[in-house]
Amino acid sequence: MIELIHVSKVFDTKEDQIHAVNDVSLTIQDGEIFGIIGYSGAGKSTLVRMINQLERQSAGDVIIDGRRMQELSQKELNRERQSIGMIFQHFNLLWSRTVRQNIELPLEFAGVGKQERAARAAELIHMVGLDGRENSYPSELSGGQKQRVGIARALANNPRILLSDEATSALDPDTTVQILDLLKHINETLGITIVMITHQMEVVQHICSRMAVMSEGRVVEEGTVQELFEHPRHEITKRFVQNLDDGKDIEELAERLKLKYPDGVLLRATFTRNNTDDAVIAEAIRKVRFPVSIVASSITDSVSGPYGVTYLHLYQGTDPEYNLFVETLVNSSVKVEVL
Amino acid sequence: MLDSSLNLGQLLTAVYETVMMTFVSLAFASVFGLLIGILLYCTQSGGLFPNRLFNRIADMVVNVLRAIPFLILLILLIPLTRAIVGTMLGAQAALPPLIAASTPFFARMCVIAFQEVDKGTIEASKSMGASNGQIIWKVLLPEAMPAIVSGIAVTGISLVGYTAMAGAIGAGGLGNLAYMYGFARRNDAVLYTSTVIIVLIVFAIQWIGDAIVKKIDKR
Numbered sequence: 001m002i003e004l005i006h007v008s009k010v011f012d013t014k015e016d017q018i019h020a021v022n023d024v025s026l027t028i029q030d031g032e033i034f035g036i037i038g039y040s041g042a043g044k045s046t047l048v049r050m051i052n053q054l055e056r057q058s059a060g061d062v063i064i065d066g067r068r069m070q071e072l073s074q075k076e077l078n079r080e081r082q083s084i085g086m087i088f089q090h091f092n093l094l095w096s097r098t099v100r101q102n103i104e105l106p107l108e109f110a111g112v113g114k115q116e117r118a119a120r121a122a123e124l125i126h127m128v129g130l131d132g133r134e135n136s137y138p139s140e141l142s143g144g145q146k147q148r149v150g151i152a153r154a155l156a157n158n159p160r161i162l163l164s165d166e167a168t169s170a171l172d173p174d175t176t177v178q179i180l181d182l183l184k185h186i187n188e189t190l191g192i193t194i195v196m197i198t199h200q201m202e203v204v205q206h207i208c209s210r211m212a213v214m215s216e217g218r219v220v221e222e223g224t225v226q227e228l229f230e231h232p233r234h235e236i237t238k239r240f241v242q243n244l245d246d247g248k249d250i251e252e253l254a255e256r257l258k259l260k261y262p263d264g265v266l267l268r269a270t271f272t273r274n275n276t277d278d279a280v281i282a283e284a285i286r287k288v289r290f291p292v293s294i295v296a297s298s299i300t301d302s303v304s305g306p307y308g309v310t311y312l313h314l315y316q317g318t319d320p321e322y323n324l325f326v327e328t329l330v331n332s333s334v335k336v337e338v339l
Numbered sequence: 340m341l342d343s344s345l346n347l348g349q350l351l352t353a354v355y356e357t358v359m360m361t362f363v364s365l366a367f368a369s370v371f372g373l374l375i376g377i378l379l380y381c382t383q384s385g386g387l388f389p390n391r392l393f394n395r396i397a398d399m400v401v402n403v404l405r406a407i408p409f410l411i412l413l414i415l416l417i418p419l420t421r422a423i424v425g426t427m428l429g430a431q432a433a434l435p436p437l438i439a440a441s442t443p444f445f446a447r448m449c450v451i452a453f454q455e456v457d458k459g460t461i462e463a464s465k466s467m468g469a470s471n472g473q474i475i476w477k478v479l480l481p482e483a484m485p486a487i488v489s490g491i492a493v494t495g496i497s498l499v500g501y502t503a504m505a506g507a508i509g510a511g512g513l514g515n516l517a518y519m520y521g522f523a524r525r526n527d528a529v530l531y532t533s534t535v536i537i538v539l540i541v542f543a544i545q546w547i548g549d550a551i552v553k554k555i556d557k558r
Contacts, residue, residue: 052466081468092459095558096481106467108477137557157467 002028002051002161002193007060008217009046020046021057022217030160033187033194035208035225037201037240043217044197048163051195052084053077064161082110085154085192089166091146093138099125099149100134106156124152128182144175151182155190162186164196168203180206201244205229213237250309254339257295257311264315265322266295270335271308281310284328290317292325311339345528349516354536356430357512360502361540364437365495371442372494373487375401376449377475387461387471401443409440409501413508433510437501445494452486453479485556492548496541503537513537 009021021043028034038044049055050062053069062069064080072080093102100121107117125134128148138146147167154162164183168176184207187194196208204211204225212222213236221234232238257266271280285292296311314322329336375397381387382394407415416436417427424432456479464474480487506514513533521530 054462054465078468078470081466084466086463086466088459088463090457090459092457092463094460094478094482096484096555105464105477106469109464109467109469109473139558153463153467163466 001030001065002026002195003061003063004047004050005061005063007047007050007057007062009043009050009055010058019217021050023060024214024217024219025060026212026219026222028193028195030193031187031191032210033184033196033208035196035198035204035211036214037198037204037211038214038236039199042214044214045165047214048165048195048197051161051163052081052086082106082157083159084161084163085157085159086163086165087147087150087154087167089169091138091143091150091170093146093149093153095138098135098137099130099141102138102149103152103156106153110157120156121152124155127155127186128152142175143171144178147171147175147179148182151179151186155186155192159192162192162194164194164198166197166199169198169200173202176200176203177206183207201240205244213240253296253311257313258339261295261313261315264313264317266339267312267314267326267329268337268339269310269312269329270337271310280329280332280334281312283332284325287328288317288321288325290314290321345526345532349520350529350532350536353511353513353516353533356510357499357502357506357514357537357540360430360433360437360505360510360512361495361498364434364441365491365498367434367438368441368445368494368498369491371438372445373449375442375446376453377479379446379450380453380479381471381475387474401446404439404443405447407440409436409504410508412436412440413505428509430511433502433505433512437498437505440501441494441498444497445490448490448493449483449487452483452490455486456482485552485558488551488555489548492544495544495548499537499541499544 004024004026007021007024008019011018011020024043024047026034036044036047046055050057051064051069053062053072056070064084067080069077069080094105097105100118103121103124104117107120112120121134125131128151130145130148130152133141133145138149141149150167162183167183168179171179180203183194183196186192187207194207196203198204208225210223211225211228212219213228213234214220215234215236221228221232221237228237229241232241254266254268269281281292281294291314293313294310295313297308314325317325326336326338379394379397379401382390382397384391384394404412413433413436416439420427420432420435423435426432460478460482461474464478469477502510502512503514503517506512506516507518509515513536517530517533517537520526521533
């Protein structure tokens with residue numbers, strides 16, 4: 001169990017003091033995946049670093065399994081850290097070491113013998129799905145593969161806790177899902193407690209059971225993911241949930257339309273302030289002979305002016321004709337995506 | 340009478356002296372410079388073991404030594420050289436000032452090399468429970484190695500130049516040969532031959548350094 005009790009972190013600068021973390025109390029149970037979400041600068045990175053004492057709190061207690069972390073000697077702390085793995089946004093692998101050697105690094109720190117190290121590394125490489133890449137250098141790997149090495153490295157000493165500091169923020173959406181599935185699998189099979197720091201609601205939604213929302217150094221809302229999704233109370237939480245719905249709606253609509261219109265070509269045209277007033281589509285339609293139907297459309301008033309999304313279905317035409325149509329729209333600075 | 344012949348034995352001795360002076364002092368400078376570089380890097384604020392007083396003093400010593408022109412350092416160190424080597428003539432007598440001049444130079448290059456190491460890898464090592472010694476030995480040094488090796492090459496090249504200056508005031512080597520025989524006795528053959536050999540030594544050091552860097556840099 002991880003207990004943070006009234007922890008604060010104050011950074012002294014020349015002019016004044018910055019309260020990066022302000023009187024936060026949280027309890028994270030064994031075996032759960034706990035999400036801490038917040039915008040950048042909310043203090044979540046500082047908070048997670050207090051758990052393994054990479055940042056010392058200015059006030060309050062950090063207690064892991066009944067041990068007060070701030071009272072440990074450096075030696076005891078180093079031993080304790082071996083049972084708290086950590087993964088990072090930018091992976092933080094050593095470029096001078098191969099995949100296998102990177103994974104063996106924490107074992108070297110822990111004084112594990114050479115043969116045991118090799119055996120454990122082989123086991124971990126298989127577990128994170130990097131078979132065949134053990135002798136590659138990080139520079140030869142994709143982002144997703146690098147994070148797999150980071151995860152294997154963090155698990156090398158059989159930790160009870162895994163801290164994840166924006167571990168998927170540098171990855172594309174597909175890779176993010178793969179990495180999240182891997183973390184979930186690790187949580188389920190090894191029973192490791194995972195603390196996820198993120199600014200992506202998708203991440204929390206995908207794998208966390210409970211979550212806390214941070215803003216300006218404070219935890220503004222805490223609860224199960226389901227509770228917070230269904231009944232967000234704080235402004236920040238509402239904003240996170242809102243962003244997620246927008247993205248989901250657009251994708252869902254596209255999927256539905258694709259099923260409905262399997263033939264021809266389906267386009268998503270995004271208009272901005274500059275061209276919503278012009279009869280752009282009408283002009284493009286006039287230039288071609290095949291039928292074009294508007295199958296869905298919406299105009300939103302945003303801060304930067306109205307912007308509209310229109311789904312067009314083209315059929316009974318040939319590819320060159322379709323291309324001509326797309327070109328006409330693009331020339332009027334409409335963003336066109338072929339679905 | 341002016342001598343325009345090229346004495347091969349004399350030339351080989353000079354080459355040997357230059358190479359010896361360069362590589363012996365480079366070896367010392369590499370070890371001392373690396374140690375000082377590690378101390379400077381680790382004691383700076385936010386480092387592995389911050390110590391403001393030590394950092395300030397060491398930094399100042401390094402800067403002062405680097406600021407003194409080598410020719411003046413040679414003269415200033417004469418008493419020290421006499422005390423250590425027993426003489427102020429010959430290639431051996433050039434070693435203390437050569438080491439004194441190149442060590443701070445290389446130490447500074449090491450600090451730059453360490454600063455280029457991704458701070459994230461050091462933080463990650465701390466999160467794994469590494470001690471400071473382990474971080475220096477297993478993370479900092481290997482990750483900075485290509486920059487350290489090119490620093491050794493650059494230091495070696497500047498040492499070749501220093502040996503020529505030391506040679507001109509009696510330390511032997513190609514600098515001495517070029518100055519005493521080539522210039523003072525107007526022997527162009529000696530002057531140009533010495534110059535060409537010095538240039539070749541510099542090229543060789545650069546080439547070896549580049550080759551090693553290329554081999555160990557996996558970025």
